[in-house]
Amino acid sequence: MSHFFAVLSRMKHIRRWGLMRCTREENLYEHSYETAVLAHALALLRNQRFGGRVSPERAAALALFHDASEIFTGDLPTPVKYDNPALRGAYGQAEQAARERLLRLLPPGLRPAYRPLLEEGGPGEEELRRLVKAADKLSALIKCVEERRAGNLEFSQAEKTLRRAVEEMHLPEADCFLQEFLPSYSLTLDEQENRQSAASPDKEEGADTL
Numbered sequence: 190m191s192h193f194f195a196v197l198s199r200m201k202h203i204r205r206w207g208l209m210r211c212t213r214e215e216n217l218y219e220h221s222y223e224t225a226v227l228a229h230a231l232a233l234l235r236n237q238r239f240g241g242r243v244s245p246e247r248a249a250a251l252a253l254f255h256d257a258s259e260i261f262t263g264d265l266p267t268p269v270k271y272d273n274p275a276l277r278g279a280y281g282q283a284e285q286a287a288r289e290r291l292l293r294l295l296p297p298g299l300r301p302a303y304r305p306l307l308e309e310g311g312p313g314e315e316e317l318r319r320l321v322k323a324a325d326k327l328s329a330l331i332k333c334v335e336e337r338r339a340g341n342l343e344f345s346q347a348e349k350t351l352r353r354a355v356e357e358m359h360l361p362e363a364d365c366f367l368q369e370f371l372p373s374y375s376l377t378l379d380e381q382e383n384r385q386s387a388a389s390p391d392k393e394e395g396a397d398t399l
Contacts, residue, residue: 191294192294203217203259204216205220206332213335220256221252221254224252224255224328225253227324228251230366232248233245234362235320241316251306251309255321255325258284258307259287260291261283262283327355329351330355331371333347335374355367
């Protein structure tokens with residue numbers, strides 16, 4: 190019997206933003222999914238607009254597991270995690286121990302396939318790691334935008350800090366997401382649909398649909 194996937198499902202019980210007052214709580218499970226969607230999108234943008242040759246599917250897979258160690262460590266708030274190098278180093282060791290603990294829950298034959306997923310990439314996947322890191326920050330930024338839109342000013346400074354952090358990564362695909370896709374998160378559903386219709390009107394009947 191293997192407990193790996195049952196333990197992974199417990200990510201839904203890990204609450205994020207522990208020091209912040211939220212209008213809606215966010216758990217690790219949904220954050221991991223959103224990060225995977227964003228990492229997949231960033232990889233596609235890199236390939237289609239900026240001459241990249243990365244795997245969107247691999248980026249999504251790495252993102253799905255990027256915070257899995259927090260099942261055992263919990264989500265340590267960023268101001269605490271980065272307060273001093275010694276604490277950050279100790280937390281890094283705890284994360285690695287948690288990854289090894291997860292791997293031991295797998296049948297031995299599957300462990301080599303899952304190790305690079307739990308460690309955010311294997312040899313030669315540095316480019317994908319950067320995309321996943323950018324997607325992780327974008328997911329947090331989106332949370333800040335959604336909280337602000339709900340009237341919660343608790344996330345105002347975090348939003349500025351995260352946007353600057355994404356910009357300072359100097360990834361053209363991340364900059365593209367900030368300019369082209371992020372503004373929509375501040376709109377209502379009606380506004381999103383109306384603006385999309387205005388930007389892409391339906392073709393006339395009988396027009397070429399290719």
